[in-house]
Amino acid sequence: xxxxxxxxxxxxxxxxxxxxxxxxxxxxxxxxxxxxxxxxxxxxxxxxxxxxxxxxxxxxxxxxxxxxxxxxxxxxxxxxxxxxxxxxxxxxxxxxxxxxxxxxxxxxxxxxxxxxxxxxxxxxxxxxxxxxxxxxxxxxxxxxxxxxxxxxxxxxxxxxxxxxxxxxxxxxxxxxxxxxxxxxxxxxxxxxxxxxxxxxxxxxxxxxxxxxxxxxxxxxxxxxxxxxxxxxxxxxxxxxxxxxxxxxxxxxxxxxxxxxxxxxxxxxxxxxxxxxxxxxxxxxxxxxxxxxxxxxxxxxxxxxxxxxx
Numbered sequence: 365x366x367x368x369x370x371x372x373x374x375x376x377x378x379x380x381x382x383x384x385x386x387x388x389x390x391x392x393x394x395x396x397x398x399x400x401x402x403x404x405x406x407x408x409x410x411x412x413x414x415x416x417x418x419x420x421x422x423x424x425x426x427x428x429x430x431x432x433x434x435x436x437x438x439x440x441x442x443x444x445x446x447x448x449x450x451x452x453x454x455x456x457x458x459x460x461x462x463x464x465x466x467x468x469x470x471x472x473x474x475x476x477x478x479x480x481x482x483x484x485x486x487x488x489x490x491x492x493x494x495x496x497x498x499x500x501x502x503x504x505x506x507x508x509x510x511x512x513x514x515x516x517x518x519x520x521x522x523x524x525x526x527x528x529x530x531x532x533x534x535x536x537x538x539x540x541x542x543x544x545x546x547x548x549x550x551x552x553x554x555x556x557x558x559x560x561x562x563x564x565x566x567x568x569x570x571x572x573x574x575x576x577x578x579x580x581x582x583x584x585x586x587x588x589x590x591x592x593x594x595x596x597x598x599x600x601x602x603x604x605x606x607x608x609x610x611x612x613x614x615x616x617x618x619x620x621x622x623x624x625x626x627x628x629x630x631x632x633x634x635x636x637x638x639x640x641x642x643x644x645x646x647x648x649x650x651x652x653x654x655x656x657x658x659x660x661x662x663x664x665x666x667x668x669x670x671x672x673x
Contacts, residue, residue: 376468379477380461380484391454397462400455409450413498417490419457420483425494529553530672532568533642534635537668539661551647562658564665567645571636580643581615584634587645588619591630595621601629605663611638614666620652629655631662635669644669 378385395401408415413432416425428449435442464483468476525540531553541558551565569583592598598621605616616633628649636643646669648662 374465376465376476376480377461379480380464382485388454388457392458395455395458400452400459402451403454405450405453408453409446412446412449412453414491414494415449415453417494418486418488420485420487420490421457421460422490424456526668529555531566531644533672534566534568534644534669535672536564536566536665538564538665561650561654562662563649564662565647567647568642569645571641571643580634580636580645583643583645584615584617584632587647588617588632591619591621591647595623595628595630597622597627604631605633609667611640612636612669613638616663616666627652633666635666637671640671642671 378389381388391403391405405415413425413428416422416428428445432442432445435445461484464480468479471479526537527540527542528535528537529544530536531551536553536555538555539557542555542562542564543558545554545556545563549565550567552568553566554563556563567583567587569580571580574580574582598619601618601620603615603617605614607614613636614633616631619630619632621628621630629652631646631648633646633648634643635646646666648665650658650662
């Protein structure tokens with residue numbers, strides 16, 4: 365009998381394997397001791413992470429779990445990984461056992477038995493712990509999706525960070541990815557979104573500059589009439605707001621119109637204050653398909669208007 369077969373038949377390797385030792389003994393028979401070999405292990409193929417945990421290869425189970433995450437990115441990689449584990453599981457498991465047995469060199473029989481038993485054998489409890497971890501992670505992911513959805517509408521409607529721009533003595537808050545529109549324009553302030561598919565233009569007026577019979581609403585009507593003269597198929601859509609918030613009044617109306625064969629929604633807003641001399645007429649533009657999902661963002665810009673402190 366060769367030294368290799370003596371090791372395979374030795375009590376130490378049987379102690380290391382524990383349950384189902386005869387299966388592994390037959391798989392290892394006549395295989396070169398110091399070389400990798402291919403065979404097939406159905407449990408390792410079908411349930412790789414559970415098989416590794418059951419055989420107390422906890423680090424390997426963790427690494428398999430981490431590597432298997434890439435299967436989400438690379439289609440088919442999960443199956444390839446399972447096949448590799450199924451082919452080389454028996455070879456790796458024998459090498460693992462040999463390494464642990466070699467580490468008992470110099471120990472008494474009792475010490476060696478305790479050392480091998482602790483690191484070898486099987487653990488049914490580890491399977492349940494692994495299942496619990498996987499279920500807990502799945503619940504955490506599902507809960508995150510439910511509690512913190514990241515749908516397109518919410519991305520556009522929520523402003524996590526903002527930046528401020530002033531127009532005369534009024535200040536406005538814009539989403540962080542908005543920017544000043546640098547080209548020549550008629551506004552006291554104009555800002556556009558990152559991809560310039562949303563626009564906000566601000567006209568600022570002094571109440572003292574109005575004639576005796578004029579009101580801020582007359583300026584709002586003037587800008588509506590002015591744009592109507594420049595657009596085709598100009599139509600009233602809705603009045604979305606006419607409310608007082610503290611000493612601030614906001615009135616908002618929406619129209620549609622066409623420019624260069626493209627239809628736009630135009631949101632006109634009037635912001636005036638009881639105790640402050642300046643007021644603003646605000647014109648916001650976007651295509652109809654962007655209107656609903658950006659409506660709250662545009663409204664927040666208007667509502668943020670305040671006198672400079």
